[in-house]
Amino acid sequence: MGNTLVFGASGQLGQCLAHVATERGVPGLVMLAEEEANILNPDGLRAAFAHYQPQYCINCAAYTAVDKAEDELELARRVNRDGVGNLARLCAEFGTTLLHVSTDFVFAGTGNQPLQETDEAAPISAYGLTKLEGEQVIAAHTTQYFILRTSWLYSEFAGNFVKTMLRLGREREELRVIWDQLGTPTYAIDLAGCLLHIIETGNTHYGLYHYSNEGVTSWYDFAVDIFALGGLNTRVIPIRTDEYPTKATRPTYSVLDKTKAKTQLGVAIPHWRTSLQECLRRLA
Template sequence: MNKTLVFGGSGQLGQCLQHVAQQRSFTDIVFLPEEQANILNPDILRTTFEQHRPAYIINCAAYTAVDKAEDEVEIARKVNRDGAENLARLCGEFGTTMLHISTDFVFAGTGNEPLLETDETAPISVYGLTKLEGEQVIPAHTERYFILRTSWLYSEYAGNFVKTMLRFGKEREEMRVIWDQLGTPTYAIDLAGALLHIIESGSTAYGLYHYSNEGVTSWYDFAVAIFELGGLTTRTVPIRTAEYPTKATRPAFSVMDKTKAKTALGLAIPHWRTSLVECMGRLGE
């Protein structure tokens, strides 16, 4: 049996995993209740591993409040670094393969070439730093891991940029949106499919990978596409990052190269706009 346990199953990616697993009849997967999924409690985790003896775990649990993390450094570090380490240690002990989600925020975003897994990391926010620390502690405890860095995650579940823009687009005549941050939106349903593909394929090409949808855009162009597909007439005004100050600094350029994921893992990755159309259809827009 290749039982898979999902930690952080109530979040956006966890809900997408539930949807995709049901679609694929991927039945040997357990979305743990909160009392069995506290990644900061080693005793609870050990009991959970002993009970289920998983072949795989997917760690979707993370502290993702990017601006709030600037003031809650230790909480962010406990979840993003210590929680990942707790899981990795048990994976090493039980022979479990770990699938872990990281972020484009591990990069400074000062370049203009698609980022490779081997490129230098230099996070410019607490969130990015603690997620990088989470990446770094995993290999010390297990060789059987897949770390997938992703970016600009959205879906029909939970709160995200697409749903926020749709709500604001119906409430406001004008939206001011940043145009000088470039990256790639990622449909969390696609990411969930990629995670299950790794498990279904039985891949042993362990390591660090980049996964986002294909293509490049700005937050401004992303918003324009959302309004267009949603049939909204909201006037969209491009602004610079400096005109919308936030507590945490974001990478200006975080487009990731997915060649490694496509070749080593056999992943077919759709363009961001294709996936946005699919998401909007599911949202009924």
């Protein structure tokens, strides 16, 4: 197995990749934080590709500030489209397979059936738009790619909903959480495992995939389970989306259909509650 360059290594998913690779003894991962290899710096990227001659490239670098993106569209676009394009072109030139992470935010989220890869992408936020543009620029420049759309990412690393709820649950007796947005929490350790599985198995079923944990829940029910499994007695009050206005519009329903990932990639996907229990165990 050749070298694997990981961009955005200091973020949540990058840290999970390093953790899982160490646990599983996966060799050859070169973890590149933003200050070492910025995806907006083509010369720096080319130097990294020339030095390491990677067989794979995993892109964890992204602009993910969903609400700020409404005011910083061009900055989000530079990272999520232009930076990704830089990687795609170099991957094509060096014969490197690109593994890239996208989002459920590429969908409008107005339906009520699990979303398949062939369903129309119609983002309703600046963040979702720039992530979709990133997918499109990859497909325009290389054929050796895996794009994995995911949702509601959390882990014991970096900042995320689970860690925020645990902190607030210790500080407050009561929290108000949205109940009318449905999706699936995804343990970033599981997603990292899927990415490494593609590399370990040498899979060549290139293309677009959906990956989240199994099951469906709301943010409210997710919070209730975090407190119950975390041993906190915080009272959770369900509220509607319009009672908690945000600058960016969120999909109301963004449950991803994982059939293609399970059949083409050969991955077993845990239920979200099982993975939440594992994350809380590690945090404890």
